[in-house]
Amino acid sequence: MASKQTVVDSILTTSPSIPSTTVENAALIDIDEGLLMSSNVVHDLKEFRQNTETVLKRISRDATQVLFNSLWQLPVEQVEGNYLITLPEIKMWLPREKPVPKKKPLTKWQEYAKGKGILNKKKSRMVYDEASGEYKPRWGYKRANDDTKQWLIEVPANADPFEDQFAKRQTAKKERVAKNELHRLRNIARAQKVKVPGVGLTPTENPSKDHLSKALAVAHKSTASIGKFTEKLPKEKPSKFTGKKRKFEPSIGNLMKEKEKQLQMLEINAKKIPTIDVTKATNRALREEERSKTQERRPSKKTPKKLRGKKAALGGEKVRKGGGNKKTRGKRRL
């Protein structure tokens, strides 16, 4: 121990240039032992500008020195001649490596509800069960008012008396579960933008007219040959639920017919184009109006009153004849 001290002393005496381990303003330096990081800030900007290199060197040495000082404060253990320190928790948390997980895509119902402005009403989880007189969960195992656990079911007045009402309930429940599962899978497929073939129709309580015609369209195609040989009823309309196929005319068809069709189209289009130039026509009308106004203001004394009207009318006609519309004038000039 003594020999160690002497060695340290001798080093200190022989080389006084070695700075001490104490650092000024150590409290101003941020240390994060967990990350083995310390950060120091330049306080004197004037000095920093004058001799940047030395200031940078000094503050980085200070920061490093403070970091090592604080590391030696931590409990040190010796394993096979090496000094080990268990680093404490990180103080400065780095930003996360992976992006924030994306929001779950809305299900079809959620999307619909959002569009309609339907809000979710929070219902209590526990419900009073009249049979047992206790509060029980609204759904799931040991739920309240469980209709599958009833020991007696009244046969409805319009129902078949020999029908098993228990079995009917069971199948209805199973169908509902299956339908829900199907919709769940469909929602997943929708979220991942995978095309899923339709499954035809799912059972509904009160089928509408639309539902019925849809069922007919599905039934038509539900044969081994995808409805190729399904006979049609007389006067049966084509279903509106089967998709339209993109159809083009044959490349080598009736060329004469094609030509006539195109000529007809040209004729229709030609009718749509106005034959008069609107701006020109309005300009002319305005000019004529102005002219007639000026004539009214200064009636010439030479012409008698009766003649004046006729002449003016003749003059007006002349203007119109001479002008013509844009098309005719162009032709005349050519």
Add this chain to the structure above:
Amino acid sequence: MRPLTQEETNTFFDKLSKYIGENIKLLIDRQDGTYCFRLHKDRVYYMSEEQLKIGSSAAGECLVSIGSCFGKFTKSGKFHLHITALDYLAPYAKHKVWLKSSAEQQFLYGHHIMKSGLGRITESTEQYQGVIVYNMNDLPLGFGVAAKSTLACRNCDPMTIVVFHQADTGQYIREEDTLT
């Protein structure tokens, strides 16, 4: 290769009528045989019946070009005329522009036409009317769109653009690989 649909025909004829007006009829209804428009790889080709019959025996992928290409449909459904249509547009042109010989080269390099390069222009040309561009020897050089009407052309300074360039015969060299 297939005929144009009704919609396509409409947009195509609309574009053509900007240059040749009702003269489209003369392209469809020809005395020297039956001619038709066919769509192939988004391009519209004009061909005779014989050409069509020969061409339709080729597989679609193998067919590069048939007849003469009038232009193409863009992905947004608009129609663009190509320089290859010039041979059919020029004889039926409604509105024409003649270039001075000094401005000829500028146009053939793909530039718009300035007032200074304008030799003559058909009267009663309206703004944004499709025009066929000729040189002074009446050789069709290309086509474009009138940026100014004939009246407005008269009193504008020589550096204003009078016709927007759309296609010129220089493209046969510049865009040799893409023209079909």
